[in-house]
Amino acid sequence: MRTVSLKLPDEIDARLEARARHLGRSKSDITREALTRLLDEDTSQRGSSLDLIRDLVGSVNGPGDLSVNKKHMRKYGR
Numbered sequence: 547m548r549t550v551s552l553k554l555p556d557e558i559d560a561r562l563e564a565r566a567r568h569l570g571r572s573k574s575d576i577t578r579e580a581l582t583r584l585l586d587e588d589t590s591q592r593g594s595s596l597d598l599i600r601d602l603v604g605s606v607n608g609p610g611d612l613s614v615n616k617k618h619m620r621k622y623g624r
Contacts, residue, residue, distance in 0.1 A: 562576060562577070
Protein backbone atom coordinates (compact mmCIF):
# COMPACT_ATOMS: atom_id res chain seq x y z
CA MET A 547 0.00 0.00 0.00
CA ARG A 548 1.30 3.43 -0.91
CA THR A 549 1.61 6.24 1.65
CA VAL A 550 0.10 9.62 0.79
CA SER A 551 0.30 12.73 2.92
CA LEU A 552 -2.07 15.65 2.73
CA LYS A 553 -2.80 18.88 4.51
CA LEU A 554 -6.14 19.30 6.25
CA PRO A 555 -7.65 22.38 7.82
CA ASP A 556 -7.82 22.06 11.60
CA GLU A 557 -11.62 21.79 11.54
CA ILE A 558 -11.64 18.85 9.12
CA ASP A 559 -8.86 17.10 11.03
CA ALA A 560 -10.81 17.51 14.28
CA ARG A 561 -13.95 16.10 12.66
CA LEU A 562 -11.98 13.19 11.22
CA GLU A 563 -10.37 12.50 14.57
CA ALA A 564 -13.74 12.54 16.34
CA ARG A 565 -15.31 10.23 13.75
CA ALA A 566 -12.41 7.80 13.97
CA ARG A 567 -12.63 7.74 17.76
CA HIS A 568 -16.41 7.26 17.63
CA LEU A 569 -16.15 4.35 15.19
CA GLY A 570 -13.04 2.84 16.74
CA ARG A 571 -11.20 3.04 13.44
CA SER A 572 -8.10 4.82 12.20
CA LYS A 573 -8.17 8.17 10.45
CA SER A 574 -6.45 6.48 7.49
CA ASP A 575 -9.18 3.86 7.23
CA ILE A 576 -11.94 6.46 7.22
CA THR A 577 -10.07 8.61 4.69
CA ARG A 578 -9.60 5.60 2.37
CA GLU A 579 -13.30 4.77 2.62
CA ALA A 580 -14.34 8.35 1.89
CA LEU A 581 -12.02 8.59 -1.11
CA THR A 582 -13.24 5.27 -2.45
CA ARG A 583 -16.86 6.41 -2.21
CA LEU A 584 -16.04 9.68 -3.95
CA LEU A 585 -14.08 8.02 -6.73
CA ASP A 586 -16.70 5.30 -7.26
CA GLU A 587 -19.53 7.82 -7.45
CA ASP A 588 -21.03 7.91 -10.92
CA THR A 589 -21.28 11.64 -11.55
CA SER A 590 -22.85 11.07 -14.98
CA GLN A 591 -26.02 9.89 -13.23
CA ARG A 592 -26.45 13.22 -11.47
CA GLY A 593 -27.38 14.97 -14.69
CA SER A 594 -27.45 18.67 -15.38
CA SER A 595 -28.72 21.39 -13.09
CA LEU A 596 -31.96 21.36 -15.06
CA ASP A 597 -32.31 17.62 -14.53
CA LEU A 598 -31.91 18.11 -10.78
CA ILE A 599 -34.68 20.75 -10.56
CA ARG A 600 -36.90 19.61 -13.41
CA ASP A 601 -39.81 18.92 -11.04
CA LEU A 602 -39.67 22.55 -9.85
CA VAL A 603 -39.71 24.21 -13.28
CA GLY A 604 -43.00 26.02 -13.75
CA SER A 605 -44.10 25.56 -10.15
CA VAL A 606 -43.88 29.28 -9.35
CA ASN A 607 -45.94 32.01 -10.96
CA GLY A 608 -44.04 35.00 -12.24
CA PRO A 609 -42.81 36.76 -15.33
CA GLY A 610 -41.32 34.49 -17.96
CA ASP A 611 -38.63 37.02 -18.83
CA LEU A 612 -37.32 37.66 -15.31
CA SER A 613 -33.71 36.88 -16.15
CA VAL A 614 -33.47 39.14 -19.21
CA ASN A 615 -35.90 42.02 -18.70
CA LYS A 616 -34.24 44.86 -16.75
CA LYS A 617 -37.55 46.47 -15.76
CA HIS A 618 -37.97 43.70 -13.16
CA MET A 619 -34.84 44.92 -11.39
CA ARG A 620 -35.80 48.62 -11.12
CA LYS A 621 -36.79 48.58 -7.44
CA TYR A 622 -34.82 45.52 -6.43
CA GLY A 623 -33.18 45.94 -3.03
CA ARG A 624 -35.18 48.99 -1.96
